[in-house]
Amino acid sequence: MMLGLALCTLVAGVLPAVAAWVGQLIVDGVVSAMQTHREASNPDLLTTILPVLKLVAFEALIIALIALAQRGLSAQQALLRALLGHKVNVMILEKAGQLSLSQFEDSELYDQLTRARREASTRPLALVNKTFGLLQNAISLGSFGVLLVQFSPWALLILVAGALPVFLSEAKFSGDAFRLFRWRSPQTRMQIYLETVLAREDSIKEVKLFGLEGLFLKRYRDIFTRLFAEERRLTLRRESWGFVLGLLGTLTFYAAYAWVVIETIAGALTLGQMTMYLMVFKQGQAALSASLTAISGMYEDNLYLSNLYEYLEQPVEADTGTLTQGALPGDGLRFEHVSFAYPGGEDVLHDISLHLSPGQSLALVGENGSGKTTLIKLLTRLYHPTQGRILLDGSDLRDWDTQALRERTGVIFQDFVRYQLQVGENLGVGDTHAFDDEQRWQQAARHGMADDFIAGMASGYQTQLGRWFKNGQELSGGQWQKIALSRAYMRENADIIVLDEPTAAMDAAAEAAVFARFREHSRDKMAILISHRFSTVRSADLILVIDQGKIIERGTHDELLAAKGRYATLFQLQAEGYR
Numbered sequence: 001m002m003l004g005l006a007l008c009t010l011v012a013g014v015l016p017a018v019a020a021w022v023g024q025l026i027v028d029g030v031v032s033a034m035q036t037h038r039e040a041s042n043p044d045l046l047t048t049i050l051p052v053l054k055l056v057a058f059e060a061l062i063i064a065l066i067a068l069a070q071r072g073l074s075a076q077q078a079l080l081r082a083l084l085g086h087k088v089n090v091m092i093l094e095k096a097g098q099l100s101l102s103q104f105e106d107s108e109l110y111d112q113l114t115r116a117r118r119e120a121s122t123r124p125l126a127l128v129n130k131t132f133g134l135l136q137n138a139i140s141l142g143s144f145g146v147l148l149v150q151f152s153p154w155a156l157l158i159l160v161a162g163a164l165p166v167f168l169s170e171a172k173f174s175g176d177a178f179r180l181f182r183w184r185s186p187q188t189r190m191q192i193y194l195e196t197v198l199a200r201e202d203s204i205k206e207v208k209l210f211g212l213e214g215l216f217l218k219r220y221r222d223i224f225t226r227l228f229a230e231e232r233r234l235t236l237r238r239e240s241w242g243f244v245l246g247l248l249g250t251l252t253f254y255a256a257y258a259w260v261v262i263e264t265i266a267g268a269l270t271l272g273q274m275t276m277y278l279m280v281f282k283q284g285q286a287a288l289s290a291s292l293t294a295i296s297g298m299y300e301d302n303l304y305l306s307n308l309y310e311y312l313e314q315p316v317e318a319d320t321g322t323l324t325q326g327a328l329p330g331d332g333l334r335f336e337h338v339s340f341a342y343p344g345g346e347d348v349l350h351d352i353s354l355h356l357s358p359g360q361s362l363a364l365v366g367e368n369g370s371g372k373t374t375l376i377k378l379l380t381r382l383y384h385p386t387q388g389r390i391l392l393d394g395s396d397l398r399d400w401d402t403q404a405l406r407e408r409t410g411v412i413f414q415d416f417v418r419y420q421l422q423v424g425e426n427l428g429v430g431d432t433h434a435f436d437d438e439q440r441w442q443q444a445a446r447h448g449m450a451d452d453f454i455a456g457m458a459s460g461y462q463t464q465l466g467r468w469f470k471n472g473q474e475l476s477g478g479q480w481q482k483i484a485l486s487r488a489y490m491r492e493n494a495d496i497i498v499l500d501e502p503t504a505a506m507d508a509a510a511e512a513a514v515f516a517r518f519r520e521h522s523r524d525k526m527a528i529l530i531s532h533r534f535s536t537v538r539s540a541d542l543i544l545v546i547d548q549g550k551i552i553e554r555g556t557h558d559e560l561l562a563a564k565g566r567y568a569t570l571f572q573l574q575a576e577g578y579r
């Protein structure tokens with residue numbers, strides 16, 4: 001397609017000058033034919049006008065070819081738009097898949113990502129189009145130049161000098177426009193966020209009940225007003241300078257025009273040459289201003305692309321680990337003096353040490369924000385400890401092959417994802433190897449106690465979930481949690497199972513049943529459970545009480561009750577509530 005574009009560009013660039021040159025031949029041909037016709041004693045109209053008619057036909061052919069080249073250009077541009085937009089979007093998303101969680105949480109990078117995505121389908125193509133547009137105009141200008149130089153090199157120089165100021169101002173303002181785009185991207189992101197909150201089904205319930213529409217819309221409008229003021233200032237400056245400096249170019253153009261007219265009247269140019277030069281001036285002027293717009297636009301596109309490349313070149317964490325088996329198979333999981341701080345933050349975990357063998361279950365108990373989920377994030381290698389190390393089967397987690405590690409862990413976080421996909425696929429995501437395997441879905445759903453309500457749904461495992469797509473069905477909070485739980489059971493080979501608040505939305509009977517199943521399922525595995533409900537925690541082999549990132553108590557339920565510490569107090573408090 002690039003070659004096709006290049007060919008059409010060449011044709012569309014050269015032919016206008018040829019057409020102008022043929023135009024000159026026609027006018028001069030007509031003038032001389034008129035003279036011959038007048039002077040001949042026995043004029044034969046056909047022989048005198050035939051050469052001129054041939055030229056006219058030739059010019060018609062050229063114009064038809066130009067039209068063909070233009071169509072060819074726009075057809076290829078349209079196809080390229082689709083291909084390139086798709087390609088760039090895929091590149092952006094592929095890169096997003098390689099970024100680490102902490103990079104995602106970096107607002108600067110997130111900004112870059114949003115900026116890149118917003119114009120991914122237009123900017124790269126615009127740059128290609130403008131490059132070819134510029135090339136075409138440059139070829140035209142070059143060929144016009146060849147014709148014009150025969151009149152006077154000065155005329156050429158004057159025309160170019162006249163166009164330069166407007167070009168420089170365009171380049172400057174394009175830079176300003178990009179800086180504005182960059183500066184306002186956090187605000188733009190806030191606007192996008194407000195649009196989402198105000199117009200999406202999962203937030204609209206609360207927005208309505210709290211009456212937030214007015215408040216959020218006001219914030220939305222305020223951001224626009226602030227951004228618009230800047231934009232207006234820039235647009236006005238850009239266009240006024242463009243007008244004033246453009247006038248300079250127009251003046252030089254008309255001066256050259258007058259010059260040609262005077263020379264013709266003086267007899268230095270034929271009528272045909274005058275026609276040609278005027279045409280060349282007119283088209284040259286148009287080509288020149290189109291080139292200038294293209295150049296300044298290209299500058300803007302380029303700045304955009306620099307943002308895209310900055311994003312694409314973000315360093316990704318090298319996957320150094322290769323282990324698929326640990327040094328001490330069967331040793332289980334060990335935390336050795338692990339401390340952790342989120343990037344730029346203070347320590348949220350201090351000196352955590354623990355050991356969990358296959359077949360054991362561990363429960364984490366602690367106040368909100370004490371660091372329980374963070375511990376799971378370290379264990380699943382979404383983050384690395386800032387101090388200490390975590391061992392699986394005697395080998396540091398960092399040395400494990402990512403794939404091998406992921407296959408050994410089945411995790412459900414409290415903020416699990418509610419995919420707007422079919423029920424079965426919502427389970428299938430738990431194990432991509434069995435994404436489409438209905439038998440495995442059914443098995444997992446039985447373990448996660450989701451099979452009953454799925455059986456009652458109109459299309460069973462093929463029922464679309466969520467409200468985004470046609471015939472989508474919404475589930476209750478507890479039903480979603482059962483889906484998430486079943487998803488964890490899809491990982492058949494996982495021997496580390498982590499459930500972070502898995503039953504908070506379930507009714508009491510379901511919860512009891514879920515844990516009976518869970519204990520049975522995880523008999524020879526390592527099970528880690530985070531829960532604020534002591535009824536589910538009490539049966540764990542080891543309970544850790546975490547407070548402000550430190551382990552303050554450890555033991556079994558009975559040991560901890562006997563110790564009469566924090567665990568005992570919290571347990572009594574909860575038990576009181578049920579009496």
Ligand SMILES: Nc1ncnc2c1ncn2[C@@H]1O[C@H](COP(=O)(O)OP(=O)(O)OP(=O)(O)O)[C@@H](O)[C@H]1O
Nearest residue numbers: 105342345348366367368369370371372373374375
């Ligand atoms: N992505 C993050 N970046 C920075 N700080 C974070 C991040 N996630 C959590 N924190 C902080 O780390 C601390 C521990 O959070 P964590 O989510 O581990 O608590 P938790 O014990 O799981 O709480 P909960 O019982 O409410 O789920 C909190 O102070 C929280 O503010």
